[in-house]
Amino acid sequence: MALLLILTLCLTLPLLLLFFLQNRRNIKNSSFPPGPIGIPIIGNLHQLNNSALYLQLWQLSKKYGPLFSLQLGLRSAIVVSSPKLAKEVMKDHDLECCGRPKLLTLQKFSYNGLDMAFSPYNSYWREMRKISVLHVLSSRRVSSFSSIRHYEVKQMMKRISMHASASEVINLSEVLMSLSVTLVCRIVFGRSYEDEGTEKSRFHELLNESQAMWGTFFFSDYIPFLGWLDKIRGLHTRLERAFKDLDKFYQEVIDEHNDPNRKTPAENEDIIDVLLQLQKQRSFSVDLTNDHIKAVFMNMLVAATDTTAATLVWAMTALLKDPRVMKKVQEEIRTLRGKADFLDEDEVQNFPYLKAVIKETLRLHPPAPLLVQRETNEACIIAGYEIPAKTIVYVNAWAIHRDPEAWKDPDEFIPERFLDSTIDFGGQDFEFIPFGAGRRICPGIAMANASLDLTLANLLNSFDWELPPGVKKEDIDTEKLPGITQHKKNHLYLCDRETLRNFEVGVCLAVQYIDIEVYHFPCAQYLAVKPNKKKRDTKKANSENAEGRVP
Ligand code: HEM
Numbered sequence: 001m002a003l004l005l006i007l008t009l010c011l012t013l014p015l016l017l018l019f020f021l022q023n024r025r026n027i028k029n030s031s032f033p034p035g036p037i038g039i040p041i042i043g044n045l046h047q048l049n050n051s052a053l054y055l056q057l058w059q060l061s062k063k064y065g066p067l068f069s070l071q072l073g074l075r076s077a078i079v080v081s082s083p084k085l086a087k088e089v090m091k092d093h094d095l096e097c098c099g100r101p102k103l104l105t106l107q108k109f110s111y112n113g114l115d116m117a118f119s120p121y122n123s124y125w126r127e128m129r130k131i132s133v134l135h136v137l138s139s140r141r142v143s144s145f146s147s148i149r150h151y152e153v154k155q156m157m158k159r160i161s162m163h164a165s166a167s168e169v170i171n172l173s174e175v176l177m178s179l180s181v182t183l184v185c186r187i188v189f190g191r192s193y194e195d196e197g198t199e200k201s202r203f204h205e206l207l208n209e210s211q212a213m214w215g216t217f218f219f220s221d222y223i224p225f226l227g228w229l230d231k232i233r234g235l236h237t238r239l240e241r242a243f244k245d246l247d248k249f250y251q252e253v254i255d256e257h258n259d260p261n262r263k264t265p266a267e268n269e270d271i272i273d274v275l276l277q278l279q280k281q282r283s284f285s286v287d288l289t290n291d292h293i294k295a296v297f298m299n300m301l302v303a304a305t306d307t308t309a310a311t312l313v314w315a316m317t318a319l320l321k322d323p324r325v326m327k328k329v330q331e332e333i334r335t336l337r338g339k340a341d342f343l344d345e346d347e348v349q350n351f352p353y354l355k356a357v358i359k360e361t362l363r364l365h366p367p368a369p370l371l372v373q374r375e376t377n378e379a380c381i382i383a384g385y386e387i388p389a390k391t392i393v394y395v396n397a398w399a400i401h402r403d404p405e406a407w408k409d410p411d412e413f414i415p416e417r418f419l420d421s422t423i424d425f426g427g428q429d430f431e432f433i434p435f436g437a438g439r440r441i442c443p444g445i446a447m448a449n450a451s452l453d454l455t456l457a458n459l460l461n462s463f464d465w466e467l468p469p470g471v472k473k474e475d476i477d478t479e480k481l482p483g484i485t486q487h488k489k490n491h492l493y494l495c496d497r498e499t500l501r502n503f504e505v506g507v508c509l510a511v512q513y514i515d516i517e518v519y520h521f522p523c524a525q526y527l528a529v530k531p532n533k534k535k536r537d538t539k540k541a542n543s544e545n546a547e548g549r550v551p
Pocket residue numbers: 116117118129137299300303304305307308311366367368371372373434435436437438439440441442443444445447448
């Protein structure tokens with residue numbers, strides 16, 4: 001990459017001077033927020049670390065203040081890192097700041113902005129948003145999917161119980177990702193991919209490849225006249241292929257749903273059924289074509305799967321790191337649950353501490369720490385600075401959620417802070433914005449909450465999760481994977497107390513996908529975390545035991 005940049009700079013030397021002069025003008029423009037000085041053409045691109053951008057931007061905000069600027073190639077960007085400025089951007093100037101930048105991958109995958117998430121702000125977006133909020137993601141629609149959630153969470157519990165009684169270690173990250181994918185697939189297009197097979201692996205390949213494309217840097221987005229470099233790197237071909245594969249898949253699903261012989265009871269209507277009915281009704285200002293449906297389909301897959309799974313994994317990680325909170329939340333659930341073995345969606349509404357745990361998880365580990373990039377639709381004044389139209393806007397929710405002026409002990413996991421507080425994630429409290437705020441606020445909050453509450457309540461009700469002997473809570477890391485959604489990098493391996501009962505050992509085990517030691521118990525060997533040792537052994541052991549089976 002660095003070599004490519006240097007080569008490019010040499011090839012475009014004559015243009016450098018021109019842009020340098022232009023850049024100098026920008027730097028001297030005191031009515032634009034301050035920021036790190038970049039180099040001509042590239043701006044600050046070479047200084048940014050995509051794998052933990054929100055952390056880097058947080059560090060920069062300490063130096064340049066809660067509103068600072070970046071030069072991303074030829075594009076200007078501002079970064080907002082305080083609740084006060086988040087309010088200014090997403091409430092006072094929401095209308096001017098609620099656009100989305102046109103980036104190549106987003107454009108391609110969204111059928112040129114026919115979706116909701118990446119469409120620019122215009123009357124088309126307003127209509128699509130209205131259709132989605134009223135017909136696809138309304139509370140009534142979310143409730144109509146409760147039987148699917150109940151069934152799938154029960155299936156997950158059965159799988160965990162089977163692992164526990166077979167004394168197997170469980171890769172909870174994988175279990176929760178699989179649950180999330182299954183829920184989304186069933187709710188959105190009525191398939192479950194329960195069995196391993198070609199269709200399942202094809203679907204996962206499609207998801208993985210599209211995620212890889214989301215995370216790929218395209219010169220065309222920031223330095224358009226260097227777009228030919230993307231072609232040389234084969235990115236256009238790869239993007240086109242990924243798009244075609246996805247398109248084919250969406251078309252198959254639509255054809256299947258349009259098949260007159262398809263038997264679907266009315267109560268099992270999925271989101272594609274709903275969209276196809278709306279298409280037939282033609283009662284909107286937008287005539288829904290298959291491309292519109294495919295674009296919204298893509299939004300649901302991308303926005304719902306990763307975010308829900310990541311939140312659940314972070315919640316379990318935080319609870320394992322804090323036995324006090326784990327005990328308290330389990331006591332709440334087990335005291336109030338009555339005799340129920342399985343808690344349904346109505347019952348989980350009665351657990352205020354569980355809800356506080358989920359909020360605190362979203363505060364400390366927002367799945368979208370930089371929300372979704374916005375763009376100014378027109379020039380506006382923010383914090384006294386003139387922000388031109390077409391400026392990219394990052395709102396650093398991660399920094400805001402840890403602002404010491406807004407939060408006492410901001411780095412600590414203290415769900416109690418939400419118990420006697422009205423602070424919520426509905427977009428009115430700008431110190432807590434895991435779902436964003438303003439016109440672009442996540443429309444899937446009700447859907448996300450339904451899955452989060454139900455899954456976490458049942459995981460905590462039915463199983464005892466503890467740390468293994470010799471493992472300290474500090475050993476569980478919180479490293480993150482690069483990407484739009486913040487996933488825990490090292491998988492969370494756990495077992496339930498049941499497993500150890502089988503071996504007459506009264507402790508439970510949590511194993512991280514990092515450095516390990518092998519513990520010898522009466523009947524089996526367990527893997528447990530120990531930092532800085534035998535890293536290679538871990539990877540080997542894990543690859544040999546893909547199912548997390550204790551050797
Ligand atoms: C824990 C789960 C989730 C989190 C943390 C989350 C977070 C977010 C965030 C931060 C945004 C950007 C808001 C902004 O730009 O201000 C967003 C947008 C969006 N989310 Fe979610 N989301 C979650 C689950 C879901 C689910 C389950 C769905 C749908 C089934 C969904 C659908 C969308 C859509 C369509 C948008 C784009 C809205 C627009 O641009 O108008 N999300 N989400």
